[in-house]
Amino acid sequence: xxxxxxxxxxxxxxxxxxxxxxxxxxxxxxxxxxxxxxxxxxxxxxxxxxxxxxxxxxxxxxxxxxxxxxxxxxxxxxxxxxxxxxxxxxxxxxxxxxxxxxxxxxxxxxxxxxxxxxxxxxxxxxxxxxxxxxxxxxxxxxxxxxxxxxxxxxxxxxxxxxxxxxxxxxxxxxxxxxxxxxxxxxxxxxxxxxxxxxxxxxxxxxxxxxxxxxxxxxxxxxxxxxxxxxxxxxxxxxxxxxxxxxxxxxxxxxxxxxxxxxxxxxxxxxxxxxxxxxxxxxxxxxxx
Ligand code: PPS
Numbered sequence: 001x002x003x004x005x006x007x008x009x010x011x012x013x014x015x016x017x018x019x020x021x022x023x024x025x026x027x028x029x030x031x032x033x034x035x036x037x038x039x040x041x042x043x044x045x046x047x048x049x050x051x052x053x054x055x056x057x058x059x060x061x062x063x064x065x066x067x068x069x070x071x072x073x074x075x076x077x078x079x080x081x082x083x084x085x086x087x088x089x090x091x092x093x094x095x096x097x098x099x100x101x102x103x104x105x106x107x108x109x110x111x112x113x114x115x116x117x118x119x120x121x122x123x124x125x126x127x128x129x130x131x132x133x134x135x136x137x138x139x140x141x142x143x144x145x146x147x148x149x150x151x152x153x154x155x156x157x158x159x160x161x162x163x164x165x166x167x168x169x170x171x172x173x174x175x176x177x178x179x180x181x182x183x184x185x186x187x188x189x190x191x192x193x194x195x196x197x198x199x200x201x202x203x204x205x206x207x208x209x210x211x212x213x214x215x216x217x218x219x220x221x222x223x224x225x226x227x228x229x230x231x232x233x234x235x236x237x238x239x240x241x242x243x244x245x246x247x248x249x250x251x252x253x254x255x256x257x258x259x260x261x262x263x264x265x266x267x268x269x270x271x272x273x274x275x276x277x278x279x280x281x282x283x284x285x286x287x288x
Contacts (some may be wrong), residue, residue, distance in 0.1 A: 003142035011105060013162045015080070016032035018239065024082040028101075031079065033113035036094040038203060039079065041101065044160055045130035046122035047185045048098050049247070051220045051229055052076035055096035055118075058200050062211040064218060072230045080105075083190050099163045102170035114179065118199060119171045120183035123285045124164045124272060125256035125265075128154045132259075133245040151264055154229040155271045165275040172281045185283055186253050192216045221251035 007014040007199055038059065040051035052072040062065070066075050077084040077091075079099040099106075131154060135144035141160070144150040157163030174180060181202040188195040193216045200207045208217075217223060224230045225248045232240045232247045238246060260268065275284070 006140060006142055007160070012106075013102075014158070014160050016138075016160055017082075019078070019081045021082055024085065025080060027085045028080045029107045031084070031107050031109060033095070033107070033109045033115040034095065035114040037113065037115040038094060038118070039097045039099055039110075039115060040076075040118045040120060041099050041171060042120045043122070043127065044100055047125045047188065049121045049230060050188065050219065050224070051098055051118065051120060052096075053227075054196065054215070054225055057215040057218065058196065058203060058205055059094050059096060059266060061195075061205070061207060062214045065227060067218060070229060071234055079107075100132065100169050102162075103174050104170060105209070106153065114239070115201065117176060117180045118202070119131070119180060119182050120185060120188075121168060121182065122285075123253070123256070125260065125268060126185075126253065127164060128268070129256050129259050130249065131159065133249055134247070135249065137241045137245040139241065147259060148264065151268060155268065163275070165272060168200070168283075169276070169279065172279070172287050181218055186284070189251070189253050192219065221248060224248055225251075 007019060008017050008022070008025075010020070015025075022034055038055060040048070040055060042048040044052060049072055052075060053067055055076055056066040057064070062285070073081070073083050074087045074090075076096045076098055076158075077087055079097050080101055084097070084169070128151060132144050132150045135141045135150065153159055154164075158164065161167060171180075183195060183198065193212050196212050196215055196219075197207075198214065199209060225246070228234060230248075232241070233242060237243070
């Protein structure tokens, strides 16, 4: 199948047809947010599945039932994907969702509600590496070609959800005030209990240290890798083939160092720098 046939084009962005449809996108646009909804917004390969594990536990005080009994895509559905319409009535309040949408595609009711957002960012070099391996295991995405070819595809934004820099810019310039919290994948890897405490304070949850520790253990890479409700082993190999490259692949910071040549590093860095040069915000990573 050509990449044209694998993607829908929605407001200029590529979305995989396997998980999105014109109906699901309309459903997302018409979706009515509630004030106590929580949505984790994540550019692909930056920690989405991780947030699908974390949010239910933070919101319910550490009851493991949802992560042990409901597959991640139904437990914390994507706003824009087809499953939302199927499971929305089964979501308990406060509802947790994830989204890969840029800010300007969020539906009208999101803006008028008080729903909270946790925006997760990851170093784009590691995002690109993770995405490269994801394209190898996902039957519904085009073949990435060589690593070098994929780097150009990624930098030009010819990937699902478009350019990383556009996504980050859109969510760094919002009018959400204290409804949005920013966190990085790296911060979560470095000290998950501290990251969980920060998220739980933002969500007005008063969790004990024991509860945070328990949640941290169950949301570790090691635990998620063996959780069949979160590791995509329930999905047929035709769609996601964990034998080609596991979805929960490495879960580390800085894997790009194992893949980038010095020429690729300077090419990558110069594009990202250029696209962010006039921005008022700073990013938490050095790009060199
Ligand atoms: S997707 O396809 O956009 O939904 O992918 P996403 O979930 O955003 O990103 C997948 C990467 O997140 C890593 N991951 C984790 N890292 C550390 N700890 C935990 N618990 C964890 N859960 C998921 C996953 O391994 C992918 O990164 P890579 O670098 O490929 O390992």
